[in-house]
Amino acid sequence: MLRWNEVSADAQAAALMRPAVSASVKVKEICQTIMANVKEQGDDALLAMAKEFDNRPTPRLLVPIEEINNAVQQLSPELRYAIDTAYANVKRFHQAQLPKDIKLTTQPGVLCELKYQAIEAVGLYVPGGSAALPSSVIMQGVLAQLSGAKTIVLATPVQGNAQINSAILYAAKLCGITTIVESGGAGAIAAMAYGTGSVPKVNKIFGPGNSFVTMAKQLVAQTIPGMAIDMPAGPSEVLVIADERANPEFIAADLLSQAEHGADSQVILLSNNELTIERTQHAIERQLAKLSRQDIAAKALANSSLILVDSIDQAFDVSAQYGPEHLILQLADANPYLGKVKNAGSVFVGDYTPESAGDYASGTNHVLPTYGYSATYSSLNLLDFFRTYTVQTITQNGLKNLSKAILPLADAEGLDAHANAVKVRLEAMNRGNE
Amino acid sequence: MLRWNEVSADAQAAALMRPAVSASVKVKEICQTIMANVKEQGDDALLAMAKEFDNRPTPRLLVPIEEINNAVQQLSPELRYAIDTAYANVKRFHQAQLPKDIKLTTQPGVLCELKYQAIEAVGLYVPGGSAALPSSVIMQGVLAQLSGAKTIVLATPVQGNAQINSAILYAAKLCGITTIVESGGAGAIAAMAYGTGSVPKVNKIFGPGNSFVTMAKQLVAQTIPGMAIDMPAGPSEVLVIADERANPEFIAADLLSQAEHGADSQVILLSNNELTIERTQHAIERQLAKLSRQDIAAKALANSSLILVDSIDQAFDVSAQYGPEHLILQLADANPYLGKVKNAGSVFVGDYTPESAGDYASGTNHVLPTYGYSATYSSLNLLDFFRTYTVQTITQNGLKNLSKAILPLADAEGLDAHANAVKVRLEAMNRGNE
Numbered sequence: 001m002l003r004w005n006e007v008s009a010d011a012q013a014a015a016l017m018r019p020a021v022s023a024s025v026k027v028k029e030i031c032q033t034i035m036a037n038v039k040e041q042g043d044d045a046l047l048a049m050a051k052e053f054d055n056r057p058t059p060r061l062l063v064p065i066e067e068i069n070n071a072v073q074q075l076s077p078e079l080r081y082a083i084d085t086a087y088a089n090v091k092r093f094h095q096a097q098l099p100k101d102i103k104l105t106t107q108p109g110v111l112c113e114l115k116y117q118a119i120e121a122v123g124l125y126v127p128g129g130s131a132a133l134p135s136s137v138i139m140q141g142v143l144a145q146l147s148g149a150k151t152i153v154l155a156t157p158v159q160g161n162a163q164i165n166s167a168i169l170y171a172a173k174l175c176g177i178t179t180i181v182e183s184g185g186a187g188a189i190a191a192m193a194y195g196t197g198s199v200p201k202v203n204k205i206f207g208p209g210n211s212f213v214t215m216a217k218q219l220v221a222q223t224i225p226g227m228a229i230d231m232p233a234g235p236s237e238v239l240v241i242a243d244e245r246a247n248p249e250f251i252a253a254d255l256l257s258q259a260e261h262g263a264d265s266q267v268i269l270l271s272n273n274e275l276t277i278e279r280t281q282h283a284i285e286r287q288l289a290k291l292s293r294q295d296i297a298a299k300a301l302a303n304s305s306l307i308l309v310d311s312i313d314q315a316f317d318v319s320a321q322y323g324p325e326h327l328i329l330q331l332a333d334a335n336p337y338l339g340k341v342k343n344a345g346s347v348f349v350g351d352y353t354p355e356s357a358g359d360y361a362s363g364t365n366h367v368l369p370t371y372g373y374s375a376t377y378s379s380l381n382l383l384d385f386f387r388t389y390t391v392q393t394i395t396q397n398g399l400k401n402l403s404k405a406i407l408p409l410a411d412a413e414g415l416d417a418h419a420n421a422v423k424v425r426l427e428a429m430n431r432g433n434e
Numbered sequence: 435m436l437r438w439n440e441v442s443a444d445a446q447a448a449a450l451m452r453p454a455v456s457a458s459v460k461v462k463e464i465c466q467t468i469m470a471n472v473k474e475q476g477d478d479a480l481l482a483m484a485k486e487f488d489n490r491p492t493p494r495l496l497v498p499i500e501e502i503n504n505a506v507q508q509l510s511p512e513l514r515y516a517i518d519t520a521y522a523n524v525k526r527f528h529q530a531q532l533p534k535d536i537k538l539t540t541q542p543g544v545l546c547e548l549k550y551q552a553i554e555a556v557g558l559y560v561p562g563g564s565a566a567l568p569s570s571v572i573m574q575g576v577l578a579q580l581s582g583a584k585t586i587v588l589a590t591p592v593q594g595n596a597q598i599n600s601a602i603l604y605a606a607k608l609c610g611i612t613t614i615v616e617s618g619g620a621g622a623i624a625a626m627a628y629g630t631g632s633v634p635k636v637n638k639i640f641g642p643g644n645s646f647v648t649m650a651k652q653l654v655a656q657t658i659p660g661m662a663i664d665m666p667a668g669p670s671e672v673l674v675i676a677d678e679r680a681n682p683e684f685i686a687a688d689l690l691s692q693a694e695h696g697a698d699s700q701v702i703l704l705s706n707n708e709l710t711i712e713r714t715q716h717a718i719e720r721q722l723a724k725l726s727r728q729d730i731a732a733k734a735l736a737n738s739s740l741i742l743v744d745s746i747d748q749a750f751d752v753s754a755q756y757g758p759e760h761l762i763l764q765l766a767d768a769n770p771y772l773g774k775v776k777n778a779g780s781v782f783v784g785d786y787t788p789e790s791a792g793d794y795a796s797g798t799n800h801v802l803p804t805y806g807y808s809a810t811y812s813s814l815n816l817l818d819f820f821r822t823y824t825v826q827t828i829t830q831n832g833l834k835n836l837s838k839a840i841l842p843l844a845d846a847e848g849l850d851a852h853a854n855a856v857k858v859r860l861e862a863m864n865r866g867n868e
Contacts, residue, residue: 018659076842078838078842079842079843079846081838081839081842082838082839082840082841082842082843082846083843085541085836085838085839086839086843088540088541089540089541089544089546089839092538092540093536093538093540093546093548096536096538096548097536097548102530102531104526104527104530104797106522106523106526106527106796106797107519107522107523107797110523110791110796110797112523112527112796112797112798114527114530114531114815117776117777119809119810120776120809131847131848132846132847132848133847134843134846135843135847167846203809203810204810218656222652225452225668225805225806225807226757226805226806226807226808226809226810226811227810228807228810228811234659247858247862249858249862250855250858250859250862253851253854253855253857253858253859254855256851256854256855257849257851257852257854257855259851260849260850260851260852261849287851287854287858290850290854291850291851291854292848292850293848293849293850293851297851323660338825341823341825342551342554343551344823345823345824346823346824346825346826347823347824347825347826348826349825349826349827350827350828351859352828352829352830352832352833352859353826353827353828353833354833354855354856354859355852355855356840356844356849356852356853356855356856357544357826357828357833357836357840357856358824358826359840359852360839360840360843360844360852361836361839361840361843362540362544362546362826362828362836363538363540363541363544363546363826364546364824364825364826365824369821371659371660372659372660373659373660373662374660374821374823375553375554375637375660375821376553376637376638376660376661376662376821377660377662377821378821378822378823379548379822379823379824381548381822383817387803387808387809387810387811387812388812388813388815389775389778389779389780389781389808389812389813390779390780390781390792390798390799390813391772391775391780391781391783391798392780392781392782392783392787392791392792392796392797392798393783393784393787394784394786394787394791394796395786396786398786399786399787399788399791402519402791402795402796404512404515404516404519405515405516405519405520405523405794405795406516406790406791406793406794406795407516408510408512408513408515408516409513409516409517409520409568409569409794409795410790410794412513412516412566412568412601413565413566413567413569414565414566414726414727415691415694415695415727415790416694416724416725416726416727417687417690417691417693417694417721417725417727417731418691418694418789418790418793418794419790420687420690420691420721420724420725421684421687421688421690421691421788421789421790422788422790422791423687424681424683424684424687424721425684425687425785425786425788428681428683428684
């Protein structure tokens with residue numbers, strides 16, 4: 001337990017320090033080689049990599065549509081209900097985010113519009129295709145579907161003789177995805193970025209992945225004009241703010257549900273009550289012993305901090321400084337504090353709102369900014385699948401009036417031709433009026 | 435003149451090819467050195483660079499507030515009116531973009547919210563501080579002001595004994611900007627990214643600039659966690675689609691107003707009428723001879739294409755393929771075609787809507803995606819100064835129902851602790867009901 005007000009600023013900063021994430025030069029070089037191969041040899045490169053890296057004896061690139069359609073038959077009724085419910089809630093919440101065009105006359109005769117255009121072709125990456133990670137499909141696929149993107153490609157890796165998990169295929173089907181590529185890592189990213197014989201070229205690539213996927217996404221965004229990616233990805237993290245009446249079992253369970261994600265996950269508890277922190281420590285020990293991923297969770301806990309603060313107000317200041325991906329508020333009444341929330345990816349309010357609700361099924365998106373990016377980056381939302389552009393339409397009289405603003409500015413900036421584009425039109429109007 | 439349907443696909447692609455833009459390794463190394471200096475030595479590094487690179491005998495970093503307040507006295511009434519009008523129109527159009535939070539119950543007891551948070555500290559870069567470029571201040575500053583950002587820093591370079599132009603200072607004052615840094619290039623970007631004694635650290639940096647500014651922006655975004663930048667910057671471009679009744683003088687003036695921006699600008703004309711193209715060529719020659727920046731414009735024209743297409747429909751297809759920053763439609767009736775607009779930054783509709791209207795004063799933003807980025811990137815808009823995050827609040831009954839979606843998904847993904855965070859709560863509810 002760290003007593004926030006009794007340690008130096010350096011010790012405070014150290015407690016909020018994230019494990020360093022540095023992509024090795026080697027990862028970059030491997031990605032560049034893979035990207036060059038895929039760019040030149042297309043499908044052949046993907047097939048060769050499937051044999052070499054994924055041990056696929058007879059690799060194929062695209063999942064036949066019947067397999068996608070029939071996947072539902074492999075699911076238990078409970079899992080099917082869960083996927084259907086998650087899909088419906090996520091769809092409902094993101095449908096409410098559908099953007100509306102704006103049309104406004106800024107001054108007489110000058111009409112300005114802001115319009116939304118769906119990004120035409122999007123690529124969705126889902127890690128670990130043979131494991132069941134349907135939530136990752138839903139959190140990306142629903143948005144692509146709602147945007148009306150013309151082309152949606154989903155890529156996921158498959159090893160050995162395994163097949164893509166039925167839960168993934170069923171979730172993809174719900175999202176209207178028919179192009180599913182059995183390929184992973186930097187090769188899959190390159191295939192979607194450049195296009196191959198089988199894989200359509202996309203404009204923007206979404207989704208989490210290992211260091212090769214992350215690096216390949218960065219490289220295609222940096223080197224291919226017009227190519228975009230969703231957001232920088234880092235290890236997952238949660239910060240819990242709990243008062244003296246919070247249930248230590250709930251706090252411990254929330255911290256552990258984050259810690260089991262990966263050894264590099266980070267969990268932080270801030271409380272104004274020493275006993276709450278002590279009891280949470282005991283609850284963590286009890287619960288950890290029963291987890292199947294206890295080794296991973298234990299490693300993550302080693303990077304983590306339980307911090308005693310003076311007040312709940314101070315906890316919100318510390319949280320804003322850290323900028324957590326997930327922020328859980330186990331407070332008697334969180335309402336007075338909600339205005340103090342800053343730099344969080346997604347907030348979970350009250351004793352009965354665990355992070356796993358948002359991870360799977362509440363309706364919010366689980367793709368969130370990590371590693372301090374929550375000061376500037378958004379939670380994944382429907383607008384990430386759109387771009388905006390503007391339109392202006394000016395009448396003759398509108399231009400006549402507006403010329404009094406344009407001409408002095410063009411003159412001041414020494415741009416004759418900018419002024420001339422207005423002047424030739426004013427002259428034409430004058431000739432027309434003669 | 436290129437006859438689109440009479441040349442090979444390669445020749446078509448070549449006609450739409452943008453001049454290559456490659457940042458040299460040297461530019462990158464210089465930026466890295468400058469960034470390291472500013473990070474370590476702060477203000478001292480900025481002052482040393484002002485002496486060395488900008489020939490400032492007695493450099494200062496911040497403009498005193500009285501100078502900002504008094505700048506209006508140096509302006510002609512015409513220029514003041516122009517700045518006031520541009521400010522008002524840009525403000526009106528961007529105010530209409532203020533986002534609204536979303537609140538939605540996705541299923542009983544499960545409340546989901548999407549909330550907007552202004553990015554707290556933003557940095558605005560304006561090139562050429564001693565030249566009058568007030569439009570660049572307005573196009574960034576109005577948005578920062580409307581967002582309610584707590585900290586707004588404007589940086590602009592000044593050479594020798596010159597002062598920051600009064601038009602810039604006055605535009606900044608209108609936008610409520612009080613922190614103006616007399617510093618340019620990679621040093622200014624580093625100062626805003628790291629913070630110095632005089633320059634506040636910001637979260638996101640906006641604005642155009644030369645290759646050093648562009649490179650420094652990329653480097654700070656890549657290396658400082660949480661740091662963001664507006665969009666990749668490239669040379670400016672316009673594409674005009676004109677029918678047989680379009681006025682060649684107008685077309686020529688629009689092409690030249692783009693060409694005068696820089697030798698690397700690109701201008702393209704698409705018309706279905708050979709005579710229109712020929713007459714435009716003559717008009718370009720006549721108008722070019724009278725321009726003060728004719729050397730620059732002539733160089734840009736050398737990279738450019740006048741293309742004869744079969745139909746206006748085909749022109750829109752070619753335009754979508756190119757993805758122009760500015761798209762001008764000089765058509766008898768553009769309305770039937772507006773649905774075909776794709777991958778454009780800003781669209782100018784009709785004979786009396788020159789690009790210079792949008793560059794300065796119509797109300798739309800002149801910071802636009804270039805170099806093909808218009809397939810994925812937005813025109814600068816108010817949301818670029820905000821981020822979104824989500825909030826969920828779940829009741830006991832809400833969680834009970836939602837658990838039927840969460841638990842099978844957590845089980846399928848093998849994440850015990852995720853399931854346990856729900857189970858400990860269900861158990862507590864059951865105990866409470868006993």
